[in-house]
Amino acid sequence: KAGVTQTPRYLIKTRGQQVTLSCSPISGHRSVSWYQQTPGQGLQFLFEYFSETQRNKGNFPGRFSGRQFSNSRSEMNVSTLELGDSALYLCASSPGTRYEQYFGPGTRLTVT
């Protein structure tokens, strides 16, 4: 089976812009979670989607949003980018809640 894929792999944006990141889970996986990794805050949970519904949300401002499509692919959007949003954004998929999560290679976002 193909692993989790994320596009784009690298992105450079300007403060104030918005960005959309995409994640395609492993075939058959219905849960997609997003994480932010920064040197200062480490790995932090953003949100989880399961069957097109947001099931859990981490402690991030409303500028961070996401959605999941009927084919389980997911997107996350960050509006009004700030310098502090520069990070590696990781997507993880799993069949459900009783299983381990498998991570994609991440999207490295740089905000200038």
Next chain:
Amino acid sequence: AQKVTQAQTEISVVEKEDVTLDCVYETRDTTYYLFWYKQPPSGELVFLIRRNSFDEQNEISGRYSWNFQKSTSSFNFTITASQVVDSAVYFCALSEASTGANNLFFGTGTRLTVIP
């Protein structure tokens, strides 16, 4: 509140040495899950193991072994006969049934360097 502590920030060992990475967790849930992930320089998190709170049995997989002790809230990871390819950052993580089993709380990671 939940918390995962990896007190060892960086560890260096010479190839073929054994090394243990420590992980201490805090949770009020009785149903929870513990994980170890490896992050090589490429950046992708690689799943190593998942344990639920009701299964304290230790596990061995090749050169890797895990020691889960609820009495000390620890879930330590040992690499036997380390190899250069083991060099990476290792993360211990916790999820709780009450806050979402797919909501992982990560420790700060331990950077392991294996010197040839």
